[in-house]
Amino acid sequence: MMDAGRHPRIELMAYSEVEDVSGYVGNFRVRVRKKARYVDDKECTACGDCVKVCPIVKPDEFQMGLSTRRAIYIPFPQAVPSAYIVNIHECLGDNPIACGKCIERCDKKCIDFDMQDEIVELEVGAVIVSTGMDTYDPTELDEYGYTRYENVITSIEFERLISAGGPTEGHFIRLTDRQTPERIGFVQCVGSRSQVRGNPYCSNICCMNTVKDSLLLKDHYPDIDITVFYMDIRAFGKGFEDLYMRSKEMGVKYIRGLPGEVKEDPETTSLRLFVENTTTGRLEQHEVDMLVLSIGALPSQDGRVKDLLSLSRTADGFFMEAHPKLKPVDTPTRGVYIAGCAESPKDVKDSVTQASAAAARAGILLSSPRIRVEAITAVVDEDLCKKCGLCADVCPYGAIVWAKKQPARVLTAACAGCGTCAAECRFEAIIMRHFTDQQIYAMIDSILEEDPQDKVVAFACNWCSYAGADTAGTGRMAYPPNARLIRTMCSGRVAPDFAWYAFRKGAPVVLVSGCHLVDCHYINANRNTVRRVDALWEGLEKYGVRPERLQLEWCSAAEGQRWAKIITEVEKLRAAVTPDEVEQTRQTLQETKVPIKSKVGRLKEPAPATMCCMRCGNQWDVTYDPAADEERMCAACRSNSVRVLVG
Numbered sequence: 314m315m316d317a318g319r320h321p322r323i324e325l326m327a328y329s330e331v332e333d334v335s336g337y338v339g340n341f342r343v344r345v346r347k348k349a350r351y352v353d354d355k356e357c358t359a360c361g362d363c364v365k366v367c368p369i370v371k372p373d374e375f376q377m378g379l380s381t382r383r384a385i386y387i388p389f390p391q392a393v394p395s396a397y398i399v400n401i402h403e404c405l406g407d408n409p410i411a412c413g414k415c416i417e418r419c420d421k422k423c424i425d426f427d428m429q430d431e432i433v434e435l436e437v438g439a440v441i442v443s444t445g446m447d448t449y450d451p452t453e454l455d456e457y458g459y460t461r462y463e464n465v466i467t468s469i470e471f472e473r474l475i476s477a478g479g480p481t482e483g484h485f486i487r488l489t490d491r492q493t494p495e496r497i498g499f500v501q502c503v504g505s506r507s508q509v510r511g512n513p514y515c516s517n518i519c520c521m522n523t524v525k526d527s528l529l530l531k532d533h534y535p536d537i538d539i540t541v542f543y544m545d546i547r548a549f550g551k552g553f554e555d556l557y558m559r560s561k562e563m564g565v566k567y568i569r570g571l572p573g574e575v576k577e578d579p580e581t582t583s584l585r586l587f588v589e590n591t592t593t594g595r596l597e598q599h600e601v602d603m604l605v606l607s608i609g610a611l612p613s614q615d616g617r618v619k620d621l622l623s624l625s626r627t628a629d630g631f632f633m634e635a636h637p638k639l640k641p642v643d644t645p646t647r648g649v650y651i652a653g654c655a656e657s658p659k660d661v662k663d664s665v666t667q668a669s670a671a672a673a674r675a676g677i678l679l680s681s682p683r684i685r686v687e688a689i690t691a692v693v694d695e696d697l698c699k700k701c702g703l704c705a706d707v708c709p710y711g712a713i714v715w716a717k718k719q720p721a722r723v724l725t726a727a728c729a730g731c732g733t734c735a736a737e738c739r740f741e742a743i744i745m746r747h748f749t750d751q752q753i754y755a756m757i758d759s760i761l762e763e764d765p766q767d768k769v770v771a772f773a774c775n776w777c778s779y780a781g782a783d784t785a786g787t788g789r790m791a792y793p794p795n796a797r798l799i800r801t802m803c804s805g806r807v808a809p810d811f812a813w814y815a816f817r818k819g820a821p822v823v824l825v826s827g828c829h830l831v832d833c834h835y836i837n838a839n840r841n842t843v844r845r846v847d848a849l850w851e852g853l854e855k856y857g858v859r860p861e862r863l864q865l866e867w868c869s870a871a872e873g874q875r876w877a878k879i880i881t882e883v884e885k886l887r888a889a890v891t892p893d894e895v896e897q898t899r900q901t902l903q904e905t906k907v908p909i910k911s912k913v914g915r916l917k918e919p920a921p922a923t924m925c926c927m928r929c930g931n932q933w934d935v936t937y938d939p940a941a942d943e944e945r946m947c948a949a950c951r952s953n954s955v956r957v958l959v960g
């Protein structure tokens with residue numbers, strides 16, 4: 314941090330918050346609020362005189378509340394810049410005017426209560442997100458007695474207790490009697506690897522952190538008795554197994570089993586642990602003077618970064634990389650990279666490695682004279698655009714700029730080409746370059762040209778389902794040959810009209826498939842797929858078509874077997890659809906006002922619109938005004954499930 318602070322080409326903006334990010338790769342505009350410190354950090358020499366006179370005492374957050382600080386303080390010992398700040402809310406409390414003792418005491422006159430927050434606008438080409446992680450609060454695990462017993466502490470509190478810069482200056486003591494404990498227990502996986510309470514994932518760092526702590530303690534207090542309660546020790550990584558063995562050799566006891574109950578002796582405040590030792594199969598009791606809970610890692614709970622940069626999260630809540638193997642530090646938003654525990658829990662070494670990779674990736678981007686954009690991107694036909702802004706709402710990248718009464722505009726550099734905007738546009742106003750609706754309709758036509766009764770029209774997203782089909786093929790897995798694949802970049806590209814069109818052309822079954830919900834390669838574009846297929850099912854039911862004839866399935870690139878199973882199941886469905894049923898569907902859809910907006914060829918003139926209630930099927934003609942129709946309600950059933958059809 315010191316090096317970064319001194320580097321001539323790095324500007325550190327401490328005590329600042331990013332408020333807004335706009336723009337796209339190579340051209341981000343970032344608005345940062347530099348909060349008022351009320352202390353001139355250039356002049357402050359950190360002499361500490363102001364602290365001595367400050368009358369406000371508060372728990373020190375950095376020391377986990379194990380010591381106190383004043384309202385004017387340095388956030389933590391190695392803070393850069395090493396200058397004081399005033400927490401103005403604590404300083405003033407209920408008083409309208411500060412006491413001013415610190416101002417009187419400061420010889421350098423660097424305290425200024427008139428300082429204001431400053432808004433700084435930055436223009437940057439790339440952004441690296443390294444917002445770290447939070448830690449699990451073990452209070453809900455009642456059996457361990459955290460907060461009930463003073464000598465049960467978390468691993469983070471333990472770190473502060475043994476740190477030279479901590480509240481006890483590195484002297485390891487119990488909180489109840491301030492004596493060095495003679496027996497200490499560590500409980501692993503607190504809040505990790507549990508399907509019931511806490512998190513299902515492994516927090517990666519806790520095992521080696523405990524091994525390190527045990528070695529440290531043994532180094533300073535050779536006679537201390539240490540017992541580690543664990544599920545299994547994960548000592549992967551360079552030199553870690555050696556450390557684990559060394560800790561064992563130094564007398565640290567490892568017991569496979571987690572305490573089911575902890576009780577405190579009210580007189581001695583020592584703790585009794587009831588554990589099933591799963592190695593011996595016996596129920597054991599252990600007594601310790603202090604118990605340390607190795608708490609798990611949580612994704613940072615601050616949700617703003619995700620929204621500001623259009624990032625997506627994996628199921629466990631950490632930021633998702635663009636590709637786990639090929640682009641591990643890129644995010645789906647071009648020009649934005651991730652490093653450290655923002656991506657997943659990891660130790661210092663891995664964080665530094667990943668940060669170096671992210672910096673290198675950003676360096677490559679910034680040093681190239683040109684940025685290549687995707688070939689498949691969206692373009693708006695301004696003549697057809699009805700200025701409704703629906704495309705901008707569904708764009709996962711914020712690549713569509715829209716203002717009321719203005720036609721939408723696509724920022725080509727920010728567009729990743731998922732096509733969900735084109736699927737959402739009800740007016741044919743968005744065209745996907747090299748992947749137009751007409752091309753997709755032509756594919757449906759050619760699939761159903763001969764023996765449509767025997768075919769399954771299957772839409773497969775490029776990154777997962779199509780790759781899953783490839784895996785099934787290369788693995789020579791046997792499955793029925795009836796499915797005809799139409800590759801789309803994302804399942805979000807599948808417009809409802811494609812399915813209507815296929816049914817009208819005689820498809821017995823239509824399959825829409827994509828990546829698993831949190832795995833969409835276009836952030837969360839496949840959430841729109843779910844919404845559209847839901848609406849389609851309702852629509853099919855309304856027109857007397859069995860909704861099972863439209864299937865929605867998720868399949869990843871590695872799931873060849875799953876793909877084979879999906880197609881086998883879909884084929885069974887297809888075989889159950891009779892020619893009469895197909896013919897009836899064809900006729901119904903041809904006779905009714907089913908929203909096949911595109912047919913083959915584009916609408917030249919905007920047609921008058923028809924409103925259709927997706928709940929009860931009621932239809933009525935309107936002159937469509939997007940601004941006025943936002944809150945349109947069905948007059949028949951009073952539902953808001955209203956959709957605009959182009960008549």
Ligand code: FES
Binds near residue numbers: 805826
């Ligand atoms: Fe596969 Fe979006 S990329 S569903």
